[in-house]
Amino acid sequence: MDTKSLIIENAKILFQQKGYNGVGLNEILKISKVTKGSLYHHFPNGKEELLIACLQSMSDTITSNIERIFNQYETIQEASQAMIDMIIADFERDGTITGYTITSIVSEMGSLSESVRQTCTNLYAKIQSICFKKLIAEGFSTEKANSISLVLLAIFEGAIILCLTKKTSEPLKMISDELTNVLKGYK
Structure with a gap:
């Protein structure tokens, strides 16, 4: 792994665990x-530029995972259920949820930096687009x-935040149980 990718991968984990x-x-x-020189060589504008690179990397990972799952299932309900089940399994194994959400970063930095806010907006738009295409x-x-x-x-985002806050996968399990009813309400 090259130096820039190494910095992004390590920073991504730290930002998700501890916030910006x-x-x-x-x-x-x-x-x-x-070294500090190496970091500034790759990210001349410092920590915020590194955060944006991390968010873009997370966006690529999150959207490719969601697309992979959604392509495996015929309906939005089946695909959503599979995604929730995967997040629950990861949470119960690791005791946390990383790699599926950027909510903590949005709440911390979204109002402070226009470039961070826009990067987060783009990720949410991509996720919504994946669901939209499945529904169409x-x-x-x-x-x-x-x-x-x-x-x-x-x-999904609300349930993930509740899981992290309550330190239990129960909110995602409840969403999973109610997903059928939610989607039926739209038909």
Whole structure:
């Protein structure tokens, strides 16, 4: 792995675990085993530029995982269920959820930095688009598909935040149990 990728991977983990303000550059340097000069060579504008690179990397990972799952299942319900089951399994194995959400970073930095806010907006738009396309393929109208995809995104993100806050997978399990009823309400 090249130096830039190494820094991004390590910073990504730290940002997800501790938040943007909870991680100092020295911690990133130490875990990455690189010098300050090396970090600034790749990220001349510092920590915020590194955060944006991490968010873009997370966006690629999150959307490719969601697309892979959604392509394996015929309906939005089956695909959503599979995604929730995977997140629950990861949470129960690891005791946390990383790699599926950027909510903590949005809440911490979204109002402070326009470039961070826009990067996060783009990720959410990609996720909503994946759901939207699945719903259109199932025969939902454009208007319905747009509203349902937004509701699903909000439900997933909200459940993830509740799991992290309560330190239990129960919110995702409840969403999983109610997903059928939520989607039936739109048909």
